[in-house]
Amino acid sequence: MTQLVNEGNAMRADAQRNRARILAAADEVFAAKGAAASTEEVAAKAGVAIGTVFRHFPTKNDLLTALMKELVRELAAEVESLVRQGDPATSLFTFFAHLVERASSRKTVVDLLGVDIRVSEQLQLLREAVGILLDQAQAAGVVRSNVLLDEVMALLAATSQGALHSGWDADLRERTLAIIFTGLRSAQL
Amino acid sequence: MTQLVNEGNAMRADAQRNRARILAAADEVFAAKGAAASTEEVAAKAGVAIGTVFRHFPTKNDLLTALMKELVRELAAEVESLVRQGDPATSLFTFFAHLVERASSRKTVVDLLGVDIRVSEQLQLLREAVGILLDQAQAAGVVRSNVLLDEVMALLAATSQGALHSGWDADLRERTLAIIFTGLRSAQL
Amino acid sequence: MTQLVNEGNAMRADAQRNRARILAAADEVFAAKGAAASTEEVAAKAGVAIGTVFRHFPTKNDLLTALMKELVRELAAEVESLVRQGDPATSLFTFFAHLVERASSRKTVVDLLGVDIRVSEQLQLLREAVGILLDQAQAAGVVRSNVLLDEVMALLAATSQGALHSGWDADLRERTLAIIFTGLRSAQL
Amino acid sequence: MTQLVNEGNAMRADAQRNRARILAAADEVFAAKGAAASTEEVAAKAGVAIGTVFRHFPTKNDLLTALMKELVRELAAEVESLVRQGDPATSLFTFFAHLVERASSRKTVVDLLGVDIRVSEQLQLLREAVGILLDQAQAAGVVRSNVLLDEVMALLAATSQGALHSGWDADLRERTLAIIFTGLRSAQL
DNA sequence: GATGAATGAGTGTTCATTCAT
DNA sequence: GATGAATGAACACTCATTCAT
Structure with a gap:
């Protein structure tokens, strides 16, 4: 059974929340400025430290x-x-x-x-x-x-x-x- | 009357030649790698120094x-x-x-x-x-x-x-x- | 009496086991990659979380x-x-x-x-x-x-x-x- | 005829001076702190901007x-x-x-x-x-x-x-x- | 006690732009 | 005018360390 929606199996609540926040922030930032926008800006908009972004997504x-x-x-x-x-x-x-x-x-x-x-x-x-x-x-x-x-x-x-x-x-x-x-x-x- | 972007009116012969060369190089480079390619690379391909590019085009x-x-x-x-x-x-x-x-x-x-x-x-x-x-x-x-x-x-x-x-x-x-x-x-x- | 660096006196059994595991992992990892290897890698090889390493050894x-x-x-x-x-x-x-x-x-x-x-x-x-x-x-x-x-x-x-x-x-x-x-x-x- | 000493053929005077300064600073810094010292520190000690170090030595x-x-x-x-x-x-x-x-x-x-x-x-x-x-x-x-x-x-x-x-x-x-x-x-x- | 997510200072490197030669 | 060295802000990414769960 293929699952289309799955990406957070067994993840601490706060981590899930942050992951979501980061994705939302990234969506906004990249939507507005394109993929060239900085990861730092995404972190700022998500309200997390830069390290957190890279923990969730090891690469831009x-x-x-x-x-x-x-x-x-x-x-x-x-x-x-x-x-x-x-x-x-x-x-x-x-x-x-x-x-x-x-x-x-x-x-x-x-x-x-x-x-x-x-x-x-x-x-x-x-x-x-x-x-x-x-x-x-x-x-x-x-x-x-x-x-x-x-x-x-x-x-x-x-x-x-x-x-x-x-x-x-x-x-x-x-x-x-x-x-x-x-x-x-x-x-x- | 100095103009920011010269276009061919009253320009030394070598300057004209350089301007043309730079444009040609830029066309090639940007065509291949997109606008994200570096100005330095354009200069290199044009066979001029980076300063010359910026003299002709004050900004990328x-x-x-x-x-x-x-x-x-x-x-x-x-x-x-x-x-x-x-x-x-x-x-x-x-x-x-x-x-x-x-x-x-x-x-x-x-x-x-x-x-x-x-x-x-x-x-x-x-x-x-x-x-x-x-x-x-x-x-x-x-x-x-x-x-x-x-x-x-x-x-x-x-x-x-x-x-x-x-x-x-x-x-x-x-x-x-x-x-x-x-x-x-x-x-x- | 709490000690910064515990060494075996009065320690829960699992803690003792973890301490030993961490040391063994550290030996392997540092032996192979030198002291510049990351603490995270040691934790991974030891099969414990990073926090556990730092609880046993407050500093790298x-x-x-x-x-x-x-x-x-x-x-x-x-x-x-x-x-x-x-x-x-x-x-x-x-x-x-x-x-x-x-x-x-x-x-x-x-x-x-x-x-x-x-x-x-x-x-x-x-x-x-x-x-x-x-x-x-x-x-x-x-x-x-x-x-x-x-x-x-x-x-x-x-x-x-x-x-x-x-x-x-x-x-x-x-x-x-x-x-x-x-x-x-x-x-x- | 092999030349042991050659590294600055045709280089502007100031560039040569900076290259030498950077090498001297690097020698001092790395001598004191080992190869792990930061390039930034070398630049500081040499009195140049970080970019200058990387222009002369594209890589640490x-x-x-x-x-x-x-x-x-x-x-x-x-x-x-x-x-x-x-x-x-x-x-x-x-x-x-x-x-x-x-x-x-x-x-x-x-x-x-x-x-x-x-x-x-x-x-x-x-x-x-x-x-x-x-x-x-x-x-x-x-x-x-x-x-x-x-x-x-x-x-x-x-x-x-x-x-x-x-x-x-x-x-x-x-x-x-x-x-x-x-x-x-x-x-x- | 253990877990592992969050932090954030620090690092190597790039590149548009400036300016002395 | 041309040259190319210097600048320095910016960026992606790492890692020791802290702390909520």
Whole structure:
């Protein structure tokens, strides 16, 4: 039985609390300033000493990766819920829009896709989840059948990055996604 | 009248040559390693001393900005030539594809959008140029008339970033752009 | 009556066991990596928590010192046994050779002389023991009578350190000691 | 033509001065506190910023190695002068005594022989020099002919380390070396 | 008494920027 | 103008030591 959520088996209460605090602080800090922000700042925002951060995440990269895992986990959970209770015809678009909206204010979401972190492994999970949404949408006939998961993931990444780096507002986001969704839906010209 | 960022007006011959060399080196270095690469490395590749780099570009950011300007200028020139001699119906798509292809191998193209550089100003030029291509395409009836320049620019930026950070290969690039182009062309569902 | 450095008098059974484990682990770890190895590593090898190490030895230095005491005690015991049952004419040389051989594989033996530990006090015991061997050897006429204990101790320390730091093999060790032993035996020129 | 002394070909005057200052400071600091002393302290004593130290010696190890080279060079020079103008029968002993005397106050001399620095290469030079002294002494009949260079080097290292770590005073040094010299001179018992 | 999480000063190293040569 | 040495703040990471659990 694979567990998606597990990272604190047998940990003292205070340690768990600190781990959570650090992750939260890291999320905020890296979301605002990107992965280049200093670990020291994360510690400060979490209200712990620098050593504590490194005890929980021996490397800055480990911290970044943990953040990433957490994010992927949340996203996967969201997909799962959409699969279970959402409208198969629109779930893909709903999720797509939501992710991009989220990315527009969180540098983390985006930075993590780049750099030297071996994301692949983590992203695999998300990829599979999105694959289900795509299947559903294609089964419902609202997405062309020759669209591959690769392109959907690529568009997802691209728009997430675009939304962040270029600071799209809600309106622009909507209009831009509309074009992409149209591209996914309609018959090739 | 001294200017912080000289650009070619009234400059000793060797200074001009150095400026050009530095820009070329910076392009290479930053393209390969991203904006995080050290100025020292740029100087080395340019074959000048570090002081010379800082004399021409008082700040690393100034160097990055200059690179950006140069890039925009090239792109604008390309657009202009397309406007003059290209097929109005396909020029937008041609340019779009070309930019993204270029971005996929040049970290610069993309990173520059990220830093703290106020791109807006520089991008204005490019924006106007692309505006012309869009007008042409809409006039030719191959792009829906309710598509705004904003969305086109957003898609341009997003795919450039996506192409680089996620390392799209030629095939994925083509398939992804096909979806976007379809979205631009067809009638909204 | 609480004592800073407990040594076995009135101690819970498990505490005694832990103390012994820690000393054994420390011996191994420091022998292999020198005194610069981390206390944490010692704790790990001993299978106890870091706090336990510091409860038994309030300072890293205290741990090092205890190790030293232990070593001196063992050596003194060895000397005692030689005094009781060995050949008075060769015991000094036997002990000398054995100590150096041992030093060549145990960084501890040597490093401990380096730190800031005031060895003198601990070494007194060993010194007295070696003094007996020297007396015996001089009585047997195999060591010049004007050789003082000071020099013997100095040579002992020097060769121990040399053997370790320079990594003497058995052959080199033997040949080098042969020279020293000759120096101790023969008449001054 | 091999050059023993070369390290500053084409260097700005101030850079040379600083390099020398740093080496001098490093010698003092490491001599007093051992190789574990901080680079920062070296910088402070040299009166330069920390960056300057690292510009000249990109790694702490590089600094240590440079110190070592310098030391070996001096020693080799001393040997060379002894070979040229000294009494072949006593030069080896003179040099031996001098090195140990020096070591007794300089942790550097000794620390450098240990740790992870690849000394071998550097020591080769010194080894060869001492080899000449040994040959001379054996030719003069004052050192047994079956004494090998290996043992002499081993004794040299051992006594240097001993002299330092155990803090021999002049008298003890003399008496201890007397025993070793006797061992080298007389016929094996 | 044992545990192991938290602390925080300290270390080696990098790099944008300044300035004497 | 060009050179390249000097500066020093910043950073990731380590480790002896303390203390709440």
